[in-house]
Amino acid sequence: MRAKIVAGNWKMNKNLAETETLLAELSAKLPDTNAEVMVAPTYVNLASAVRTLENSKIEVIAQNMHFAESGAFTGETSADMLLNIGVDTAIIGHSERRAYFAESDAILSKKEITALQ
Template identity: 35%
Template sequence: MFKTQAESLEFLQGFMPSLEQTPEDRDIVLCVPFTDLNLLSKNLHGSRIQLGAQNVHWEDSGAYTGEIAGAMLVEIGIRYVIVGHSERRQYFGETDETVNKRLLAAQQHNLTPILCVGETKQQRDAGETEALIASQISQALVNVDQHNLVIAYEPIWAIGTGDTCEAKEANRVIGLIRSQLTNPDVPIQYGGSVKPNNIDEIMAQAEIDGALVGGASLEPNDFARIVNYK
């Protein structure tokens, strides 16, 4: 929940020049607040940056105050949507069941969902990481098309806490996630305090295909350094 429309345009002015040195094979998606989507869709038309929303409801319309429907996103050129982000699970009661419903709804509208999974510190300390993530994956992906999907591993215990998930450990868990998929080519991202000073090591890991960037995406130079990792 960052950036007004004016602030989002200011961000683009600082960020766009950095793309001149970005390799052509890298996909860049900005997942911004709903109020910024239409404005940025117009300003990014014809650019290499795709837009994503931060959530989508499972119904096409109805008495669901505060929610957003897939058709509303498609109408303004949105291509991606985050589903099951750790903050949605933690603060807003998202469950594996509702995550599955949102994934299916996104795909029905040809949106590419970015499914987030991950464990808390309490769960990790209890040795539940593997079982929990296996459960999240199996429940979330019921009837989901794995050829139109991105997955992001978010170790919740390593987000804004000062604790660090070592790149090799992130690679291990992402490998476990991949082993549970029927389509091993699903792009799997890492999203746990990704910063300019750790992106190179993260992206050097064999199982990690990309990054889901939080706080470091708010500052144009920091995000540019992440996008242009070595």
């Protein structure tokens, strides 16, 4: 049987206090489940979300990641930076990234290669 995954992408919603409150409530109310539960809060709240859910079954994931390890990529976040704060999963190829930031199949391919390393 395939594993069930339930993921919530918060997009550009929730400030720090709202994030911490919602995650604490969600963690307390989440029953034992066989589903893998993931949340993708905003980047500025990722580290706090990881700390808040430290003893929870809920996994914190990133909404995006850049394919480069470092460099002149204003506003971007590398896979290593995400790993450094305890995030090892990212959404890649979201339709909004493709539409608003013109992410091509070539860029998506680079991100996939980076993510799988």
